[in-house]
Amino acid sequence: xxxxxxxxxxxxxxxxxxxxxxxxxxxxxxxxxxxxxVTTRKVLTLVRADNxxxxxxxxxxxxxxxxxxxxxxxxxxxxHQVPLSSVKIDFRLGEDTIxxxxxxxxxxxxxxxxxALTAVTIAGLTLHDMVKAVDPGATLxxxxxxxKSGGKRGHWTRGD
Amino acid sequence: xxxxxxxxxxxxxxxxxxxxxxxxxxxxxxxxxxxxxVTTRKVLTLVRADNxxxxxxxxxxxxxxxxxxxxxxxxxxxxHQVPLSSVKIDFRLGEDTIxxxxxxxxxxxxxxxxxALTAVTIAGLTLHDMVKAVDPGATLxxxxxxxKSGGKRGHWTRGD
Amino acid sequence: xxxxxxxxxxxxxxxxxxxxxxxxxxxxxxxxxxxxxVTTRKVLTLVRADNxxxxxxxxxxxxxxxxxxxxxxxxxxxxHQVPLSSVKIDFRLGEDTIxxxxxxxxxxxxxxxxxALTAVTIAGLTLHDMVKAVDPGATLxxxxxxxKSGGKRGHWTRGD
Amino acid sequence: xxxxxxxxxxxxxxxxxxxxxxxxxxxxxxxxxxxxxVTTRKVLTLVRADNxxxxxxxxxxxxxxxxxxxxxxxxxxxxHQVPLSSVKIDFRLGEDTIxxxxxxxxxxxxxxxxxALTAVTIAGLTLHDMVKAVDPGATLxxxxxxxKSGGKRGHWTRGD
Amino acid sequence: xxxxxxxxxxxxxxxxxxxxxxxxxxxxxxxxxxxxxVTTRKVLTLVRADNxxxxxxxxxxxxxxxxxxxxxxxxxxxxHQVPLSSVKIDFRLGEDTIxxxxxxxxxxxxxxxxxALTAVTIAGLTLHDMVKAVDPGATLxxxxxxxKSGGKRGHWTRGD
Amino acid sequence: xxxxxxxxxxxxxxxxxxxxxxxxxxxxxxxxxxxxxVTTRKVLTLVRADNxxxxxxxxxxxxxxxxxxxxxxxxxxxxHQVPLSSVKIDFRLGEDTIxxxxxxxxxxxxxxxxxALTAVTIAGLTLHDMVKAVDPGATLxxxxxxxKSGGKRGHWTRGD
Numbered sequence: 001x002x003x004x005x006x007x008x009x010x011x012x013x014x015x016x017x018x019x020x021x022x023x024x025x026x027x028x029x030x031x032x033x034x035x036x037x038v039t040t041r042k043v044l045t046l047v048r049a050d051n052x053x054x055x056x057x058x059x060x061x062x063x064x065x066x067x068x069x070x071x072x073x074x075x076x077x078x079x080h081q082v083p084l085s086s087v088k089i090d091f092r093l094g095e096d097t098i099x100x101x102x103x104x105x106x107x108x109x110x111x112x113x114x115x116a117l118t119a120v121t122i123a124g125l126t127l128h129d130m131v132k133a134v135d136p137g138a139t140l141x142x143x144x145x146x147x148k149s150g151g152k153r154g155h156w157t158r159g160d
Numbered sequence: 161x162x163x164x165x166x167x168x169x170x171x172x173x174x175x176x177x178x179x180x181x182x183x184x185x186x187x188x189x190x191x192x193x194x195x196x197x198v199t200t201r202k203v204l205t206l207v208r209a210d211n212x213x214x215x216x217x218x219x220x221x222x223x224x225x226x227x228x229x230x231x232x233x234x235x236x237x238x239x240h241q242v243p244l245s246s247v248k249i250d251f252r253l254g255e256d257t258i259x260x261x262x263x264x265x266x267x268x269x270x271x272x273x274x275x276a277l278t279a280v281t282i283a284g285l286t287l288h289d290m291v292k293a294v295d296p297g298a299t300l301x302x303x304x305x306x307x308k309s310g311g312k313r314g315h316w317t318r319g320d
Numbered sequence: 321x322x323x324x325x326x327x328x329x330x331x332x333x334x335x336x337x338x339x340x341x342x343x344x345x346x347x348x349x350x351x352x353x354x355x356x357x358v359t360t361r362k363v364l365t366l367v368r369a370d371n372x373x374x375x376x377x378x379x380x381x382x383x384x385x386x387x388x389x390x391x392x393x394x395x396x397x398x399x400h401q402v403p404l405s406s407v408k409i410d411f412r413l414g415e416d417t418i419x420x421x422x423x424x425x426x427x428x429x430x431x432x433x434x435x436a437l438t439a440v441t442i443a444g445l446t447l448h449d450m451v452k453a454v455d456p457g458a459t460l461x462x463x464x465x466x467x468k469s470g471g472k473r474g475h476w477t478r479g480d
Numbered sequence: 481x482x483x484x485x486x487x488x489x490x491x492x493x494x495x496x497x498x499x500x501x502x503x504x505x506x507x508x509x510x511x512x513x514x515x516x517x518v519t520t521r522k523v524l525t526l527v528r529a530d531n532x533x534x535x536x537x538x539x540x541x542x543x544x545x546x547x548x549x550x551x552x553x554x555x556x557x558x559x560h561q562v563p564l565s566s567v568k569i570d571f572r573l574g575e576d577t578i579x580x581x582x583x584x585x586x587x588x589x590x591x592x593x594x595x596a597l598t599a600v601t602i603a604g605l606t607l608h609d610m611v612k613a614v615d616p617g618a619t620l621x622x623x624x625x626x627x628k629s630g631g632k633r634g635h636w637t638r639g640d
Numbered sequence: 641x642x643x644x645x646x647x648x649x650x651x652x653x654x655x656x657x658x659x660x661x662x663x664x665x666x667x668x669x670x671x672x673x674x675x676x677x678v679t680t681r682k683v684l685t686l687v688r689a690d691n692x693x694x695x696x697x698x699x700x701x702x703x704x705x706x707x708x709x710x711x712x713x714x715x716x717x718x719x720h721q722v723p724l725s726s727v728k729i730d731f732r733l734g735e736d737t738i739x740x741x742x743x744x745x746x747x748x749x750x751x752x753x754x755x756a757l758t759a760v761t762i763a764g765l766t767l768h769d770m771v772k773a774v775d776p777g778a779t780l781x782x783x784x785x786x787x788k789s790g791g792k793r794g795h796w797t798r799g800d
Numbered sequence: 801x802x803x804x805x806x807x808x809x810x811x812x813x814x815x816x817x818x819x820x821x822x823x824x825x826x827x828x829x830x831x832x833x834x835x836x837x838v839t840t841r842k843v844l845t846l847v848r849a850d851n852x853x854x855x856x857x858x859x860x861x862x863x864x865x866x867x868x869x870x871x872x873x874x875x876x877x878x879x880h881q882v883p884l885s886s887v888k889i890d891f892r893l894g895e896d897t898i899x900x901x902x903x904x905x906x907x908x909x910x911x912x913x914x915x916a917l918t919a920v921t922i923a924g925l926t927l928h929d930m931v932k933a934v935d936p937g938a939t940l941x942x943x944x945x946x947x948k949s950g951g952k953r954g955h956w957t958r959g960d
Contacts (some may be wrong), residue, residue, distance in 0.1 A: 446612070454485065
C-alpha cells in the first residue's frame, strides 16, 4: 500500500470536504480493527457470568457495536455512506481485560476502516457503561486498524 | 465515592435494562474524560497547519465530538437521554500525539461520564479518518474518565 | 421458497451478527406487509373527516410509515442498510378498524420484508398516538408479511 | 380517566400540530404495553436455546426495544421528546408464542404510552427479523396499552 | 434586548464550543420564524388541490417541519438539546408563493429560535421536493426570526 | 429538460408516496445549489477573523452542511436514500453577506438536488446560530437550485 503525503480530506485551501470517490472502482472491501478494554479482575468475574444463561453484558456491547457501525457516516463528518454487507464483533476475555475485534465488509467505492473502528469503540464504551458503577477507572486502549483489503492501494496489515 | 459490587444495568435475572433513575436528585453534574491519538511526526506537521488560516482538521474533530456527545443515548443502549448544558473539547499537540480532553455538564438525575467519553472517542476517530491516508496505523489509546462530580456518590478523580 | 432450519442471525456460538450478504445476487425485491388497527366506531367517524379537506390523520400516519421504512436498519439491529426505490402505504377504513398495507421495493442483495413491516407498525402506532385521547384501548394487530419476491428463495405468499 | 371527544393532535382546521403541554404539571408517569409474537413450535425450540449460554435472540430484541423507546419522538411525528427515567422489557415464552411486555417511566408533562408501545413493537419486529428465515409467516399481534398512570386523567387500566 | 458584541459560540481562542447554559434560569420561551417559498402560479394551482380531499402536499411539509424541529440539535452542531412543549406550522397560499410560519415553545434554559427556523426551512425544502418536477427553479427566501420571548434578554420583535 | 405537469410525489388519489425509481438508469448526477446569508457589517468583521488561526465559524457551518446533506432522506419525507460520492461547500464573504454554494454528487437512479439544497440551508442556519447573539435579525435568502445534470431529463441550469 502506498501512503498519501497530504491530508486528503482538505482541499487546496485547507477546507474540509467529503472527497469525491465517484471515479473509484467498486471492489469488495474488508477491514478489521481491534481494541482492548482494561478493567479489574472483579469486573471480569461478573462479566464471565455472561457464559451462564443469565447475563446480557457482551450481547449488549455487541449489538451496540454493530448498530454503531451502520451509523458511522453520521458520526464521522467526512465519511461516505457505505451499506455494509456484514459486521461481526468478537470478544476475548482475559484476567482483567476484554479484547474487542470487529470486521466490516462492503462492496463499494470506498473502504470500511472507519466502520470497523467505530464498531470497536462503541462496543468498548458500552462495556464501560455497564461496568462503571463497579470500576469507574476502566480504560479503552489500543483502538486501531489491524488490516484492510480492497481498493486501489491493495492489502494493508499492521506491522508489515 | 463508593463503588457498586454488581453490574447495575442487569436485573436479578441478568437481563439488560435501563435502570430507574426517577428517584434520584437533580444535581449539577460534570464529567471530564481524555484519550490520546498516537500517529507520526509527519501527520503532526500536517495537522499543525491548523494553526495557520488554512486547515480544518481540529475544527472538524471538535464538531464531531460535540455532536456525538449529544447522540450518546442513541449509541450506548442503556444510557439515559441527558440534555447537556455544555460540551467542550480541547486538543494538545505533541511530537507525534494529540491529547484529547472533553468535559460535559448537565443538571439532572444521572451522570454524564458516557457523554464525555463519547466526545473523546468520536473526536479521536475523526482524527483517524482525516489522517488515515497518510498514517493508516494511527492508534486511539487510554480513553478513560478523569473525574466526575455531582450525584449521590460525590466526586471521583482518577488515582485518588 | 425453502425455509432455513436454524436462526441465520446467530453464528455457531449463538452470537448475534449481521450476516454476510456480499455474495448474493443483486435482484429486484418487493415485499408487502399488512396490519389492522382496531379502535372504536367513534374514532372512525373522526378519522373519516380525513376525506374532507380538513384533517391530517391519515397523511400523518402515512408519512410516519414511509419515513420509518427508511430508518429500518437503525431500528432492527441486524438489518442491512437498504436504499429503497419505492415505499407505498394504503389505508382501508372499516367500521371500527383501519387496515394498513405497505409495500417496499429495492434492487439489492437482501430483501425488504422488515422495511414493509416497519412501515406498517409505525403507521399503526402513529394512528394510536392520534386517537389515544379518544380511545386509549386501541390495538394494532395481525402485523405480518403478505408476500415477497426476489432473491434466491424466490416468491413467497402467505398461505401458499 | 375521562376521554376526549375529538382528535387532540388536530387544530380547529384539522391540521396536524404538536399539542402544547407547557401548562401541564410535571408528574411521575408510567405506561405498560404488551404484544404477542406468534410463530411456530420449531422457532420456539430454537429461541429457547437462549436459556443456554449460547444464543443472543432475546437479548438482541430487548436492546432493540429499549433503544427504540428512546427514539419514539423521531418515529411518531407528533410525540413530544420525553427523557425516560427507565425502560424494561420482559419476554414470556409459550409453545409457539412469545409474549412481550414493556414498561416506560418518566417525570414530565406528558405520558409515555407511545414509548412503551414502540418498545413492544420494535422488540417484536426484531424477533421477526431473527426468525424470518425459519418462519416467514410469523405475526405480531395484540399490541396495546395495558395501563398508564400519572397526569391529569389519572390511572387507566385496560378493561376497567 | 441587548445584543452581544462577540460570537458567543467561540471561546477566547476562537474554538467552537457548546456554551454553558447551566446557570441560566428556566423560563417559558417562544420563538416565531417565517420564510417564503416562491414558485409559479401553476404550482399553486396544483397545491391548492390540497384544500380538496385529495392531496397531501401541505400535510407532508408540515409533518416534515415539525419532525425537523425536534432534530434541531442534531443538525446545528452547537445547539442544545431542547424538549419542545409545542410546535406549530402554518402556510398561507398566495398567487405564486407559499408563506411559511412556525412557532416553537419550551420551558428551559435556552431559547428555541433555531427550532422555529429549522421547522420553516425543512417545511420549505419539502415543498421544493414535491414541486421540483414541475418547477425546478423554486426559491426559499426571507427565512428569518420574527419574534422571541423568554430568557434574560427579554422580548425581541423584528423591526423594533 | 422537460418539466412535469403534475406533482409526481402524489398518487392518483393525491396521497403522498415515495415514487418508484427502480426502473431508472444509474447515471452520474451532480447538483449545485446556493443561498445568501444576510447579516450586518459587524458580524462580517467577526467572521472574517476566521481567516486568522483563531475562529471556527465557517468550519462549523461547513461541517454542519456536509453532515446534513447525508441526512437528507431523514429530513425530507419522500426523498430516496442516496449515497453521496462527494459534497463540497464554499462560502464567499461580502460586506454584510455570506454567499453559500454547495455541490453534491452521486451515481444512482435519482438526482441530488435536495441534498445540495439541504447542505446550503443547514450551513446557513448554523451561521445564524453562531451570530444570533450579535444579530438576531439575520436572514437566509434566495435558497435555490443553480444547476443539475444526469438523469433522463438531462442538464438544467437556472435562467436557461
